[in-house]
Amino acid sequence: MNIMADTTENGNLDVQVDTAIFGCLDLEKPRSFFLFAGAGSGKTRSLVTALLKVRSEYGQTLRINRKKIAVITYTNAACDEIKHRIDYDPLFMVSTIHSFVWDLIKNYQHDMREWLRIDLTNDIAELKSQLATGRPGTKIALDRQAKIDQKTNRLGYLDAIRTFTYSPTGDNRTKDSLNHSEVVRIAADFLLKKPLMQKILIQQYPILFIDESQDTKKELIDAFFEVQKNHSTSFSLGLFGDTMQRIYSDGKEGLGKNLPADWITPAKKFNHRCPKRVIKLINQIRSGADGQTQEPGKNQDDGFVRLFITPRTGDKITIEAQIAKVMASVTGDDLWTGDDAQIKILILEHHMAARRLGFLDLFEALTEADSLRTGILDGSLSGLRFFTQIILPLQVALKSNDKFTTARIVKQFSNLVDSETLKSSKDKMVPLKLADDATKALGALWENGTIPTLEQIILSIHQSNLFSLPESLYIIASRLAKQKLVSNTEASATERNEERDIVIESWEKALKCPFTQIEMYNEYISDTSKFGTHQGVKGREFPRVMVILDDEEASGFLFSYDKLFGAKAPTATDLKNIAENKETSNDRTLRLFYVSCSRAEKSLVIIVYTDSPEAVKDHAVKQKWFLPEEIIVL
Numbered sequence: 001m002n003i004m005a006d007t008t009e010n011g012n013l014d015v016q017v018d019t020a021i022f023g024c025l026d027l028e029k030p031r032s033f034f035l036f037a038g039a040g041s042g043k044t045r046s047l048v049t050a051l052l053k054v055r056s057e058y059g060q061t062l063r064i065n066r067k068k069i070a071v072i073t074y075t076n077a078a079c080d081e082i083k084h085r086i087d088y089d090p091l092f093m094v095s096t097i098h099s100f101v102w103d104l105i106k107n108y109q110h111d112m113r114e115w116l117r118i119d120l121t122n123d124i125a126e127l128k129s130q131l132a133t134g135r136p137g138t139k140i141a142l143d144r145q146a147k148i149d150q151k152t153n154r155l156g157y158l159d160a161i162r163t164f165t166y167s168p169t170g171d172n173r174t175k176d177s178l179n180h181s182e183v184v185r186i187a188a189d190f191l192l193k194k195p196l197m198q199k200i201l202i203q204q205y206p207i208l209f210i211d212e213s214q215d216t217k218k219e220l221i222d223a224f225f226e227v228q229k230n231h232s233t234s235f236s237l238g239l240f241g242d243t244m245q246r247i248y249s250d251g252k253e254g255l256g257k258n259l260p261a262d263w264i265t266p267a268k269k270f271n272h273r274c275p276k277r278v279i280k281l282i283n284q285i286r287s288g289a290d291g292q293t294q295e296p297g298k299n300q301d302d303g304f305v306r307l308f309i310t311p312r313t314g315d316k317i318t319i320e321a322q323i324a325k326v327m328a329s330v331t332g333d334d335l336w337t338g339d340d341a342q343i344k345i346l347i348l349e350h351h352m353a354a355r356r357l358g359f360l361d362l363f364e365a366l367t368e369a370d371s372l373r374t375g376i377l378d379g380s381l382s383g384l385r386f387f388t389q390i391i392l393p394l395q396v397a398l399k400s401n402d403k404f405t406t407a408r409i410v411k412q413f414s415n416l417v418d419s420e421t422l423k424s425s426k427d428k429m430v431p432l433k434l435a436d437d438a439t440k441a442l443g444a445l446w447e448n449g450t451i452p453t454l455e456q457i458i459l460s461i462h463q464s465n466l467f468s469l470p471e472s473l474y475i476i477a478s479r480l481a482k483q484k485l486v487s488n489t490e491a492s493a494t495e496r497n498e499e500r501d502i503v504i505e506s507w508e509k510a511l512k513c514p515f516t517q518i519e520m521y522n523e524y525i526s527d528t529s530k531f532g533t534h535q536g537v538k539g540r541e542f543p544r545v546m547v548i549l550d551d552e553e554a555s556g557f558l559f560s561y562d563k564l565f566g567a568k569a570p571t572a573t574d575l576k577n578i579a580e581n582k583e584t585s586n587d588r589t590l591r592l593f594y595v596s597c598s599r600a601e602k603s604l605v606i607i608v609y610t611d612s613p614e615a616v617k618d619h620a621v622k623q624k625w626f627l628p629e630e631i632i633v634l
Contacts, residue, residue, distance in 0.1 A: 068093045
C-alpha cells in the first residue's frame, strides 16, 4: 500500500513521510518499509529524524536490553555525516555494508573456516576437471595450474590460521585475511542458511536501515528480505533509496516492486536541491520510467537549463569553453567562466574521463570483464589498489629519496620483513637486506626517466617476493616467469572459446599499459580531477553543472545517448530485451541522465555531440525535455 496520498495542498508531505516511517518503528509492532526518495528530497534528513525519534521514544528500553539500531550506508563519508547528525550516540551502529556484515560474522571463526574449506575444495575440483579436459601446455592451462597451486596453498594453511582478519577499507593480502567478496558471500550465505544467525541479527538490531538500498549488493538485500520474512513481528527493515538512481550492476533490479503486502511505501515529493526548471526536466526524464514526480520546495528559484547540440568534429575543449561563456551571459553568473570558474563537468561515464585524463587503455582493458567493472568504477578493485595504494606512493617516495616513507611502506606491506619472517630468521639482517635489494630493483625500473609497464612491475615483484600480488596478477606473473608458453593459436577455435578467462585476458591487456596510466586513474578515482561521473557524484550537488554526452568518446556499450535522444534506432538486442521485460541500454542511460541532471542547484547545461543534430533536437522537443528556445544547435 502507498500511504502517501497526493496532499500537496497542505504543504506538509515531508512531515507526513517522517511520521509514517516512525510508525513502522514500534518495537512491539514493527513494520518494514521502502522509502522512495528522489534526488534532493532530503533522504538523509528523514533517516536522521527517524533515528532521533526512536532514541527519544525507545532509547532507554533499547539500552537496558543492550540492543542497537543499525544503519548501513554506501560510503564512509555518508557514515560520518550521519554519525555527526546523531551526536555519535553509541545507540546507533552506523557503518558501510562491508563493516556491518564483518561485524556480524567475525566471531564465527570455525564456521568461516569450514565455509572457505568447502569453497576452495570446490574451486580446486572444478579447475582440475577443466585442466584434465583442456589442452596441456597452453597459456590457459598454465593459468589454471597457477590458480590450483594458489588455492591449494591457501587450503593447506587454513587450519593454521588462528583468527581470520578483514579490513573493510584495506586490501586484505595477508594469509589470515578474507577479501571483500568472501565476506559478502559468507554473510549472505549464513543469513540465508543459518536460522541462528538470523536470530542473532534481530536480537542485536531490531531495526535495520539500509541507505542507497538500490545499490546494495543484491545477494545481501535478498538475505535481509529473508530475515524480515521470517521475523516480521520482531524486526523492522527500512530501505531508503530511489531505483532511478541505481548505478551499479550488482544492485538489485526492481527494488521497491512486488514488496510484501504488509510493507509501506512512503514517498518524498519535494526536491529541495534543484531549481524549478531543473525539477521539471528531471520529472519529464523519469516519466518514461516509473512516473514518479517531485515538486519544488518553498522559495526555490526558477533556474536555467540549456541544451547545446554540436557535431562531433571540432575542438571540444574550445566548444565547451565557448558554451560556458554563453551560460555566464544567460544566467548572469560570472562563475561559469574565468580563472575562478566553478563548474562541475559530468560526463557519460568513466570512458570519457579515461580518454581525457589519459588512462583509456587501462580502463578499456579492464572493463571487458563484467566481474571487474564495479570495482573499477568505485575504486575497490584489488589489482588496481595494489598499484595506487602501494606501488604509487612507494615510487613517489623513492623518486624524492624519502627513506622514511619508503621504509614505512615496505615494513607495512612486504612479505620479506613481516613479523613471521623476522621471527623465524636467525639473522634479522638477511630479510632486511633482501627487502632493500628488492626495493632498489623495483625503483630501478624508473631510472633515467624510463616509464615501466605494469607487467614489468609485477614481474620484478614476483621475482623478489617484495609484496604479495593480488590473485590475477600473481597468476599472470607466475606464468610469464616460467617462459615456457605454447601459443594459444595452436589450440582449436572451439577450445579457445571454451577455455577463455575474460578476467585474466583483461588484466593481461591492462598490464601492457605504462605506469603513468595508474597515476591518472588514481587522480580521477580520488576525485581530484575536474571531471565527475554519475558514479562519483551520487548524493552530491553543485551550483553549476555541465553534462557532456558523447557516445563516440565514451566508447561504452552499456549506455547510449544517441539512442536515448533518437539519433540511433534500438538494436535487435534492445528490442529483444524490451519484449522480455529485461533492462536495456536505454534504461541504464535514462537513469544516468537523471542522476547527472539532478545534481544542479542553480543552472544546468547539457552538451550533446552527435552526427545527427536535427534528429536530437526534434526528439528532445518531442519528449518535452526542453523548449525550442532552450536548444542551441552549433
